[in-house]
Each structure stands twice: as C-alpha cells, then as structure tokens.
Amino acid sequence: MLTIDDCIALSDLTEEEIDAIAEHEHLPEILAVELGCCLAHDAEGIRRIARIIREDIDRARSHGQTVHARQLTVVLDGFVHQHPAL
Structure with a gap:
C-alpha cells in the first residue's frame, strides 16, 4: 500500500508545493498530489x-x-x- 509520503515522492513536487496547491484549490492533500503530479509533467502545468x-x-x-x-x-x-x- 502506498502512503501519502510515497505519493508525494512520486509527484516530483515537495510537500510544501503540494500544500500550496491544496490551499489554493481547496483540496484534500491526496487530491492535490494527483493534480500536482499532472501539472508537474507539463510545461504549462509548471x-x-x-x-x-x-x-x-x-x-x-x-x-x-x-x-x-x-x-x-x-x-x-x-x-x-x-x-x-519560468
């Protein structure tokens, strides 16, 4: 089973960057990880x-x-x- 820390590590973002996404988008941390991972692998997403x-x-x-x-x-x-x- 993957932990939240495993998911963050796979996202290529830091925990603080994920937290900023969660804050901005009003998302639970795990959903911010998913969104951040998608964004982190695209120039426009960056x-x-x-x-x-x-x-x-x-x-x-x-x-x-x-x-x-x-x-x-x-x-x-x-x-x-x-x-x-950037």
Whole structure:
C-alpha cells in the first residue's frame, strides 16, 4: 500500500508545493498530489503551479498573514530554482 509520503515522492513536487496547491484549490492533500503530479509533467502545468503559489502569497499578504506569505515565498523560490525556464 502506498502512503501519502510515497505519493508525494512520486509527484516530483515537495510537500510544501503540494500544500500550496491544496490551499489554493481547496483540496484534500491526496487530491492535490494527483493534480500536482499532472501539472508537474507539463510545461504549462509548471507555469500554473508557480501562478498558484504566487496567488497564495498574494492572498496571505492581503489577509495580513506575513509569516505564511514568507513561507510561501520560500516555496516559490525553491520551485523556480528547480524550474529555471519560468
């Protein structure tokens, strides 16, 4: 049987990137893993993930959640580092 950690590892995304997708799309973590995996294997999907994280950052800032916005900024920086074509 696969665990959630196994599924995240197979998605080619980090847990934090999956969490950002789940937050943005209002999905349970396992569904965010599935969506993220599909997006992570397509050039347009990569751009969509970056856009999702940016929108999460904007939403956190607009709600005064500066710590969360900083955490998401670190996630975005790591994602962009892994996908320099963005």
